[in-house]
Amino acid sequence: PETGCLSIIVLGASGDLAKKKTFPALYNLYRQGFLQTNEVHIFGYARTNISDDELRDRLRGYDSICTSFSLSVHIFCCGALWYLPQETGDAECVSSFLQLIKYVSGAYDAPEGFQALDNAIYEHEISKNSTEGSSRRLFYLALPPSVYPQVCKMIKNYSMNRSDLGGWTRIVVEKPFGRDLASAEELSSQIGELFEEPQIYRIDHYLGKELVQNLLVLRFANRFFLPLWNRDNIANIQIVFREDFGTEGRGGYFDQYGIIRDIIQNHLLQVLCLVAMEKPVSLKPEHIRDEKVKVLRSVVPIQDEEVVLGQYDGYKDDPTVPDISNTPTFATMILRIHNERWEGVPFILKAGKALNSRKAEIRVQFKSVPGDIFKCEKQGRNEFVIRLQPSEAMYMKLTVKKPGLEMSTVQSELDLSYRQRYQGLVIPEAYERLILDTIKGDQQHFVRRDELKAAWEIFTPILHRIDKGEYKSLPYKPGSRGPAEADELLERAGYVQTHGY
Numbered sequence: 001p002e003t004g005c006l007s008i009i010v011l012g013a014s015g016d017l018a019k020k021k022t023f024p025a026l027y028n029l030y031r032q033g034f035l036q037t038n039e040v041h042i043f044g045y046a047r048t049n050i051s052d053d054e055l056r057d058r059l060r061g062y063d064s065i066c067t068s069f070s071l072s073v074h075i076f077c078c079g080a081l082w083y084l085p086q087e088t089g090d091a092e093c094v095s096s097f098l099q100l101i102k103y104v105s106g107a108y109d110a111p112e113g114f115q116a117l118d119n120a121i122y123e124h125e126i127s128k129n130s131t132e133g134s135s136r137r138l139f140y141l142a143l144p145p146s147v148y149p150q151v152c153k154m155i156k157n158y159s160m161n162r163s164d165l166g167g168w169t170r171i172v173v174e175k176p177f178g179r180d181l182a183s184a185e186e187l188s189s190q191i192g193e194l195f196e197e198p199q200i201y202r203i204d205h206y207l208g209k210e211l212v213q214n215l216l217v218l219r220f221a222n223r224f225f226l227p228l229w230n231r232d233n234i235a236n237i238q239i240v241f242r243e244d245f246g247t248e249g250r251g252g253y254f255d256q257y258g259i260i261r262d263i264i265q266n267h268l269l270q271v272l273c274l275v276a277m278e279k280p281v282s283l284k285p286e287h288i289r290d291e292k293v294k295v296l297r298s299v300v301p302i303q304d305e306e307v308v309l310g311q312y313d314g315y316k317d318d319p320t321v322p323d324i325s326n327t328p329t330f331a332t333m334i335l336r337i338h339n340e341r342w343e344g345v346p347f348i349l350k351a352g353k354a355l356n357s358r359k360a361e362i363r364v365q366f367k368s369v370p371g372d373i374f375k376c377e378k379q380g381r382n383e384f385v386i387r388l389q390p391s392e393a394m395y396m397k398l399t400v401k402k403p404g405l406e407m408s409t410v411q412s413e414l415d416l417s418y419r420q421r422y423q424g425l426v427i428p429e430a431y432e433r434l435i436l437d438t439i440k441g442d443q444q445h446f447v448r449r450d451e452l453k454a455a456w457e458i459f460t461p462i463l464h465r466i467d468k469g470e471y472k473s474l475p476y477k478p479g480s481r482g483p484a485e486a487d488e489l490l491e492r493a494g495y496v497q498t499h500g501y
């Protein structure tokens with residue numbers, strides 16, 4: 001591991017993303033011992049004029065809905081900063097973590113602000129008996145993308161790591177990376193003029209989820225799957241994201257983007273890449289990302305009749321959403337990959353807010369058995385399901401003899417549920433893992449510039465047409481499965497519903 005001072009600078013430190021995701025992830029890393037050396041410092045930077053202690057108090061005081069969502073000690077989830085437990089041990093840990101945080105205020109285009117930030121970081125760096133490589137600076141932009149270019153310019157001009165000390169500067173950026181191909185490319189060029197690609201970490205937090213990280217292992221380390229994972233055996237693949245709550249106070253932001261930009265173009269498409277890509281030459285980040293880009297470039301234009309959009313009733317009650325909004329909060333669409341492995345296999349991407357459950361899963365449906373002597377096709381086909389959340393699991397739906405004297409068949413499951421199988425093991429939150437990767441300099445789970453471009457190329461035509469009002473978002477009831485037309489599309493794509501026991 002590298003040694004020397006590490007400064008993690010959270011830009012937008014008083015904002016929502018920093019509170020909900022960045023600081024909790026940093027705290028959890030700290031709690032697990034990853035940041036507990038006296039060479040690590042965290043700097044917050046934002047416009048609000050407050051002191052170090054005021055920022056610390058704000059962070060400490062923010063303890064909204066806390067849910068225990070993973071196997072054991074994990075106590076954070078979306079919506080929570082951190083849970084301040086009653087036990088003194090944890091309260092002490094929170095306090096010592098907060099002491100690592102220093103705050104500098106300034107505008108996002110103010111040289112004096114970034115100069116002051118640089119001075120604060122440098123002071124920390126030289127106070128630690130600097131050795132070679134002592135200036136490691138990680139800038140986390142928890143900011144709206146509109147200010148990325150100016151902030152990057154300020155970092156480049158005033159706050160880069162000190163060459164006399166050695167080390168590096170890396171920047172972490174969050175989605176949305178643009179609204180369409182042109183705006184994303186413009187953003188990429190602006191940032192690309194200032195930083196080299198190996199310095200830029202574009203986060204897609206789905207790439208940090210345990211079962212998403214498991215996909216390559218599953219596919220390429222198991223003989224079972226190798227001969228089956230193709231058009232000869234697979235009938236269709238669904239990648240599904242459902243939330244059982246609406247836009248909840250984020251309506252104004254969401255309305256400018258819609259579900260395709262918010263979930264499908266990034267999270268679901270990244271999952272699709274890992275499900276569909278060829279075996280990489282090695283596990284080197286570049287080799288993996290090369291294969292992902294090939295998948296994206298093989299996606300053919302989306303057909304009108306293979307898209308269903310929806311908007312839940314009540315979405316427009318949010319005062320920040322215009323009354324005439326047609327923005328989809330739900331979409332089902334079929335992507336087709338034109339290559340030797342996948343020709344003819346529909347990849348059904350489905351995402352929606354305010355649905356009947358919260359779930360993200362990959363559902364691989366196999367073709368029926370030719371010459372079925374058991375006449376069991378009606379019960380359903382073999383399916384392999386990877387549940388990303390909640391309750392991480394993988395299970396196979398398969399046909400077995402119904403136990404008993406009669407010879408009849410039933411659909412059953414081979415189930416690998418993480419909660420049961422890996423009792424006591426902690427599944428890290430996606431952001432923790434990804435922040436640790438940025439410190440290590442591992443870009444495998446980050447989106448490369450050409451990947452981003454290829455992803456926007458797929459969706460830009462349809463997004464432009466939606467923006468022009470050429471597609472109508474169909475109404476659906478909150479708490480439902482979404483518009484019935486989406487289920488019809490699924491059926492047309494050849495999905496056969498399984499009837500379990």
Ligand code: BG6
Pocket residue numbers: 078205243262263360
């Ligand atoms: C974010 C979207 O990227 O992902 C949100 O902007 C969404 O709209 C969230 O709620 C879902 O993340 P997760 O990890 O809870 O599935």
